[in-house]
Amino acid sequence: MSAPIRRLFLAGFTVLALASAAHAQGRGPVAESGIDGFGDYGQLYQDQNGALYVRRGDRYLPYTGRAPVVRPAPQAAPAPQSAPVYAPEDEDPTVQRRQAGAPPAEGLSPIEAAKAKAVLRAPDDGPIDYAKAYGPITDDVFPIQAFNYKKMNPAFLRQEIAYNGPYEPGTIIVDPRAHQLTLVEPGGRARRYGVGVGKQGFSWSGTATVNSKQAWPDWYPPKEMIARSPKLASEVDKLQSGLGVAGGLRNPLGARAMYLWQGNKDTLFRIHGTLEPFSIGKSVSSGCIRMINQDAIDLFSRVNVGSKVVVLN
Known part of the structure; x- marks a missing residue:
């Protein structure tokens, strides 16, 4: 060009x-x-x-x-002018900090540019209105259907709670037994979400950091997972980094993913959205921490690269 x-x-x-x-x-x-x-x-x-x-x-x-x-064509909603957030750079640990509203880098395809804009979505800091919080999202890279929160156990819906624990603001705490994820906020507050966690034999606990963040990420299942599932083998395609499923509405990582590393090593565990929102509150995954897509987007907008993640034993 x-x-x-x-x-x-x-x-x-x-x-x-x-x-x-x-x-x-x-x-x-x-x-x-x-x-x-x-x-x-x-x-x-x-x-x-x-x-x-x-x-x-x-x-x-x-x-x-x-x-x-x-x-x-219909115009996309303008990127919100809010506090700076982090944007992903192809899962590179040297993620660059970008100001909200900054133009996308040269050479991005239209879909990549849309993903970059999606990362700039500002968090909703008003009172939690469930009809709004779990309503349809039409201005993202791909449309997200409304989630029928009335059929979900209220314990697994997004909540603002008091917090007086030992962890600093910005820390993510995952309690697999309670199937809840808590983001510690300033001022003795926290935001809690329901999650799905790993089934027996696939669970993980420990401390990690958010190494990178992706909007509508590609998914590269481990070779062992592909070998265990003939159906999965028929669904993966050859992508730029190997066999996987391109980001989109059929991708099991959903609308957002946060990649957990320990030091310089990828744990292979993620906090991500899901195609199966009613699996929240259950132990059914292959170890990753899954969230309702609307909740994954909300958490994603509040968490910086480098944030501490504690998965309780």
Whole structure:
């Protein structure tokens, strides 16, 4: 991508859906002027000056074909201007601190840029309104359905509680027996969430740190897990770091994941969202600590890389 086009692209663009008789009749993407496949499933890109570009691989080329009839796509919600948070950098332990609202780095694909913006979601510090807290989320990278909290044991719903224990604010405490995770807050307060934990033989306890954070992460199950599950073997794909499941609505890590390390070693345990929210309060996982997606997003927005995690015995 040339420097002028890159500057225009990063300055802001609108995704445009190409409309034509052929497209309206369901015959798939339209090819004009010898250009087939308008980038992402028939979409053009328009910068703030009105110039059109078409995506070819990882490049954005000026579109010189006949001017299409276009309509702007729905605009994403602006990134909240709140306190600085940490953004993931491909599970790299040297995660860079980013200010809320900072533009995404050059070279990010649209989906990667969306994930970076998702990390900047500000926490909701008002009173916990369950209808809102567990309602649908439509402005994230992927839509998240509402969770029917009325069918959940109240002990496993998000709560603000008093705290006078020994751990400092910012510490995450996981109690596998109670199936609860507590984030210690300043002023003698804490925020508690219900979690699902490892079944017998897969549990883990100890002290770790949050080494990195990912929005809609790819999942790379261990080879042993793939070997144990023929069904899983048929579902993994070859991704950039090996066999796995790409981040999205069918990924068992859900909307957010926090990666737990001890020193310079990955424990292979995560705090993450889940595709099975009604497994919260149970011991069913392969050791990781799973949360309702809405709760995983809330915790993720409050926790910094380097935070201490204590998993009780």
